[in-house]
Amino acid sequence: MKESPSLVSWEHICKHLKQGGLGFKDLHCWNIATIGKYAWWVANKKDHLWVRWVHAIYIKQVQWQEYKPGIGSSWAWRKICQAKDRLKHLIFSPGSDYSIKSGYVWLKPDSEKVPWYPWMLNKWIVPKHSFLCWLVASERLLTQDRLVKMGVIQQNVCYLCGLQEESHQHLFFECIYSMKCIQVVSAWCMVDLPHMECIKWWTDWRQSSACMKKIVAVILACSMYHIWYARNTCMLEGYVHIPKRIGRCVKQDSIRRLKNLVIKCKNSRVLQWIDSILY
Numbered sequence: 001m002k003e004s005p006s007l008v009s010w011e012h013i014c015k016h017l018k019q020g021g022l023g024f025k026d027l028h029c030w031n032i033a034t035i036g037k038y039a040w041w042v043a044n045k046k047d048h049l050w051v052r053w054v055h056a057i058y059i060k061q062v063q064w065q066e067y068k069p070g071i072g073s074s075w076a077w078r079k080i081c082q083a084k085d086r087l088k089h090l091i092f093s094p095g096s097d098y099s100i101k102s103g104y105v106w107l108k109p110d111s112e113k114v115p116w117y118p119w120m121l122n123k124w125i126v127p128k129h130s131f132l133c134w135l136v137a138s139e140r141l142l143t144q145d146r147l148v149k150m151g152v153i154q155q156n157v158c159y160l161c162g163l164q165e166e167s168h169q170h171l172f173f174e175c176i177y178s179m180k181c182i183q184v185v186s187a188w189c190m191v192d193l194p195h196m197e198c199i200k201w202w203t204d205w206r207q208s209s210a211c212m213k214k215i216v217a218v219i220l221a222c223s224m225y226h227i228w229y230a231r232n233t234c235m236l237e238g239y240v241h242i243p244k245r246i247g248r249c250v251k252q253d254s255i256r257r258l259k260n261l262v263i264k265c266k267n268s269r270v271l272q273w274i275d276s277i278l279y
């Protein structure tokens with residue numbers, strides 16, 4: 001079976017949620033960090049039987065920090081020496097108390113936080129909607145502008161409006177069709193959802209109730225999911241649902257989700273608002 005290209009690199013997926021990844025463990029780095037523990041033992045646990053043995057047989061009179069394995073050394077020993085070289089700043093720092101976690105963090109240092117990470121940490125959002133939003137924020141969906149760059153297609157016209165070129169920015173934040181869908185959703189939930197850069201708007205939105213902010217994120221994420229769904233229906237089946245129908249789907253999905261959550265909120269104004277959108 002022919003493998004299709006990955007939407008997102010493994011390296012990006014392995015970043016922490018706050019750094020725009022999905023928080024997967026990078027097992028290659030974790031493995032090196034684990035082996036690093038042996039290298040740290042060799043430096044610090046001189047009375048350990050195995051450590052005395054490697055000093056007597058392999059390292060002999062050489063300093064462990066400078067030691068290089070011989071050609072005939074075993075695979076496992078060479079791996080320990082490689083881990084020692086990669087992690088030497090930690091292993092040989094005075095008074096170091098090496099842990100696998102500290103080794104892993106050293107190998108995969110934190111990068112800058114993305115502004116939309118609270119969106120990813122919001123467990124109220126339906127997971128498949130959250131994943132779609134992550135792909136949008138990372139600009140990793142196979143939108144037509146990317147397919148043109150890959151040489152898969154030659155022409156780029158937005159399926160939904162037929163007016164402009166399709167890109168993440170256009171489809172979710174500028175397209176007249178998705179703007180109409182958002183208007184329908186706005187009218188239902190009584191929150192004036194801006195269309196431009198809704199993720200950015202949500203991040204900057206000053207709202208005294210954290211609960212309300214989380215609920216609006218559920219609704220926005222659901223809207224983005226259904227806009228992408230409408231786009232795919234049009235691409236595959238050749239017809240466009242009317243924005244009212246998309247708005248209705250967003251409303252139904254959001255209500256189903258919100259009714260299944262245990263929402264603890266003391267703000268009576270927000271409670272009233274929740275009641276009015278759910279019932």
Ligand SMILES: [Zn+2]
Nearest residue numbers: 158160161175
């Ligand atoms: Zn469009």
